[in-house]
Amino acid sequence: MRIVATLLCTLVVFSFLAAPGMSEETDTTATAVVTPDAECDHTVRIAPSGIKFSPATLSVNDGDTVCWQWTDESMAHNVVETAAEGETAALDGGISSGEAKETEDFRVTFTGDQDFTYVCEPHASSDMVGIVTVGEGDPAPASETGSSSSSEDAPGFAAPMAVVALVAAAMILARRE
Ligand SMILES: [Cu+2]
Secondary structure, rough: HHHHHHHHHHHHHHHHHHHHHHHHOOOOOOOOEEOOOOOOOOEEEEEOOOOEOOEEEEEEOOEEEEEEEEEOOOOEEEEEEEEOOOOOOEEOOEEOOOEEEOEEEEEEEEOOOOEEEEOOHHHHHHEEEEEEOOOOOOOHHHHHHHHHHHHHHHHHHHHHHHHHHHHHHHHHHHOOO
């Protein structure tokens, strides 16, 4: 009986190790927050043409603040988040500097790897867009779905296997004694 008890303990430990909560995946949520008082790590201005962001492509570190700043421009501009690169429609619930202005100081702090794509709404048809890549950028969609489905499958398969192994071992040991 002592051996069976030991095996039962082993099974309990095994099921804890196989539990989905023990997955090593770190699921950090990427955020972009408007922070009017933050210090600027990077500044995006209006290009001399007056109708492009400069720089339009920017790579920053996790936790950096990007400031969109211009003063007395001939035309009014804004910064509005879009769903993805190449799109010029505003993202529902996305970040926005509000109405287009000739003078602007808009600051956003980024936490977590992500691609922040944005457009200047009055000049969307002129392709006045930009992208801020934070850290490694957006994770690849393929690895996202692949890892989540495999981590769900593993525990459901491992637990019955452990029970079968336990029963088999107990039967062999019972015959010997
Ligand atoms: Cu503009």
